[in-house]
Amino acid sequence: MTEPATPYMAGRSATPDASVALRARIPGWGVDLDPKDRPSFPREQPGIATGAHWKFPDRQPEDQPRERSIEHAMLTPAFGTSVPLKGASGAIRRYAYGRYSEGRAAHWLLLIAADRVDAWENHLASFASLRPDNPVTETGIGSEFSGHGLASRAGQRVDVNHSWMDPVIVAGPWVLAGLAGAAVLRAVRRGH
Amino acid sequence: MRAMVYRGPYKIRVEEKDIPKIEHPNDAIIRVTTGAICGSDLHLYHGMMPDTRVGSTFGHEFVGVVHQVGSSVQNLIPGDRVMVPFNVYCGSCWFCSRGLYSNCHNVNPNATAVGGIYGYSHTCGGYDGGQAEFVRVPFADVGPGRIPDWMDEEDAVLLTDALPTGYFGAQLGDIVEGDTVVVFGAGPVGLFAAKSAWLMGAGRVIVIDHLDYRLEKARDFAHAETFNFAEYDDIVVHLKKETDFLGADVVIDAVGAEADGNFLQHVTASKLKLQGGSPVALNWAIDSVRKGGTVSVVGAYGPMFSAVKFGDAVNKGLTLRMNQCPVKRQWPRLFEHIRNGYLKPSDLVTHRIPLEHIAEGYHLFSAKLDNIVKPLIISATA
Numbered sequence: 001m002t003e004p005a006t007p008y009m010a011g012r013s014a015t016p017d018a019s020v021a022l023r024a025r026i027p028g029w030g031v032d033l034d035p036k037d038r039p040s041f042p043r044e045q046p047g048i049a050t051g052a053h054w055k056f057p058d059r060q061p062e063d064q065p066r067e068r069s070i071e072h073a074m075l076t077p078a079f080g081t082s083v084p085l086k087g088a089s090g091a092i093r094r095y096a097y098g099r100y101s102e103g104r105a106a107h108w109l110l111l112i113a114a115d116r117v118d119a120w121e122n123h124l125a126s127f128a129s130l131r132p133d134n135p136v137t138e139t140g141i142g143s144e145f146s147g148h149g150l151a152s153r154a155g156q157r158v159d160v161n162h163s164w165m166d167p168v169i170v171a172g173p174w175v176l177a178g179l180a181g182a183a184v185l186r187a188v189r190r191g192h
Numbered sequence: 193m194r195a196m197v198y199r200g201p202y203k204i205r206v207e208e209k210d211i212p213k214i215e216h217p218n219d220a221i222i223r224v225t226t227g228a229i230c231g232s233d234l235h236l237y238h239g240m241m242p243d244t245r246v247g248s249t250f251g252h253e254f255v256g257v258v259h260q261v262g263s264s265v266q267n268l269i270p271g272d273r274v275m276v277p278f279n280v281y282c283g284s285c286w287f288c289s290r291g292l293y294s295n296c297h298n299v300n301p302n303a304t305a306v307g308g309i310y311g312y313s314h315t316c317g318g319y320d321g322g323q324a325e326f327v328r329v330p331f332a333d334v335g336p337g338r339i340p341d342w343m344d345e346e347d348a349v350l351l352t353d354a355l356p357t358g359y360f361g362a363q364l365g366d367i368v369e370g371d372t373v374v375v376f377g378a379g380p381v382g383l384f385a386a387k388s389a390w391l392m393g394a395g396r397v398i399v400i401d402h403l404d405y406r407l408e409k410a411r412d413f414a415h416a417e418t419f420n421f422a423e424y425d426d427i428v429v430h431l432k433k434e435t436d437f438l439g440a441d442v443v444i445d446a447v448g449a450e451a452d453g454n455f456l457q458h459v460t461a462s463k464l465k466l467q468g469g470s471p472v473a474l475n476w477a478i479d480s481v482r483k484g485g486t487v488s489v490v491g492a493y494g495p496m497f498s499a500v501k502f503g504d505a506v507n508k509g510l511t512l513r514m515n516q517c518p519v520k521r522q523w524p525r526l527f528e529h530i531r532n533g534y535l536k537p538s539d540l541v542t543h544r545i546p547l548e549h550i551a552e553g554y555h556l557f558s559a560k561l562d563n564i565v566k567p568l569i570i571s572a573t574a
Binding site: 018026050143144 | 218282290300334496569
């Protein structure tokens with residue numbers, strides 16, 4: 001019987017000149033060979049000169065109440081002001097931040113739910129604005145027809161696996177809710 | 193100014209927004225000349241990342257010109273050409289002082305488990321990003337660096353995330369000479385990780401994806417062996433066969449939250465948001481690495497739990513390493529590699545899209561049309 005191969009026995013097939021061949025073939029092969037001579041080694045390296053010329057940074061003014069994780073002892077010295085809390089989605093987010101730590105699933109599930117509410121709030125509000133949402137331009141669907149056209153579209157796109165189920169999953173709850181609503185109405189009418 | 197604005201899942205548009213203001217004495221306002229769409233922006237675009245608010249501007253990969261500086265800024269003056277790491281960080285907290293810039297504790301009030309990232313939801317601090325004509329850059333004395341005169345702007349923009357993250361992914365693998373390294377994902381980060389694995393002395397580099405044009409790039413750009421997982425009944429078994437049934441020494445997950453999972457994974461992760469991502473690539477990594485090997489994770493995952501095969505990781509004695517990349521720590525070495533011709537990051541750029549057409553850019557990138565690998569966003573003021 002022939003000897004079992006690695007890993008059933010110790011040792012791997014020897015390739016003594018492998019690195020010579022690789023160095024010839026791959027530009028820069030092995031220039032960072034020593035793990036101790038790689039950037040970010042060691043992972044934590046005390047005393048790095050970062051350019052900070054403060055022991056603790058100045059504090060950014062809190063012009064309006066800013067939500068924060070309850071895992072923080074205080075509002076951080078700097079923070080983003082991209083989109084302040086507002087509306088029903090803002091109320092959900094305020095509750096998620098105020099009540100639950102990042103360790104709780106409820107924290108993240110509430111934030112995800114608030115994102116959906118936020119999208120609908122803004123979608124509806126856009127119809128009362130001078131620039132309503134436009135599903136054609138905002139989804140970038142026009143790019144289906146630019147570039148190299150149909151030739152580059154067949155077989156290589158990544159959304160074919162799921163796109164068939166997207167309408168069902170996205171529209172399904174609305175259709176079911178509509179049917180349920182209609183059934184309730186019918187029941188109420190029959191009751192009279 | 194003109195800026196990309198999120199309108200809800202799969203919907204964005206370009207709007208007129210106020211030019212950002214100095215809000216902290218160490219802020220700078222940067223006029224963006226070139227930005228990029230990152231694969232992880234797609235998680236925001238798809239509505240995967242909690243607290244992504246309608247009205248926010250994405251974009252954590254950008255370079256530009258200093259437009260204005262706050263009263264305590266000492267290292268930059270208006271007119272400087274700068275590249276900005278995707279990490280927002282203070283430089284002085286417990287974590288920054290140890291070089292863990294991506295774990296800064298002073299810039300993200302919304303979470304302690306993740307640092308600040310430009311244009312990456314309120315979970316990452318609520319900062320607007322650089323897919324706009326101007327962007328606010330906090331701690332301007334700490335984060336941005338001047339673009340060297342010899343450096344191409346398109347190389348510089350890839351040094352703000354994709355290249356350092358790929359390099360960092362290889363570094364987290366603790367590669368030693370002769371190691372077999374498998375990289376899941378042939379996007380820019382995966383391709384840079386594969387390329388970096390050679391610099392660290394890998395003996396064999398294998399890249400796994402399901403898009404042939406990206407695998408072709410992995411062969412040409414990163415000198416890698418490639419396998420299309422869609423062509424195999426079980427890619428893990430195939431990788432075992434390829435490695436004498438030992439498994440790879442190091443596996444790098446450069447896919448993250450939206451791995452192309454099965455129906456159940458797609459519904460629970462992408463549609464119902466009940467997982468922090470579809471952990472298909474991560475589980476394949478755990479399965480295909482050898483016992484005692486190292487799995488390095490640089491793909492982006494959300495904060496929710498994911499159904500990861502942790503028992504296998506325990507029983508195989510694996511080392512799991514992961515983090516967001518502390519970008520600026522990688523720069524000096526990567527600058528050298530670019531100068532020496534070992535790396536040419538802009539070779540991955542396939543599309544240059546004007547900011548006004550960014551919605552089309554997102555759709556192209558999301559559906560992987562037109563052989564897209566890396567799209568840059570060109571500002572109207574560039």
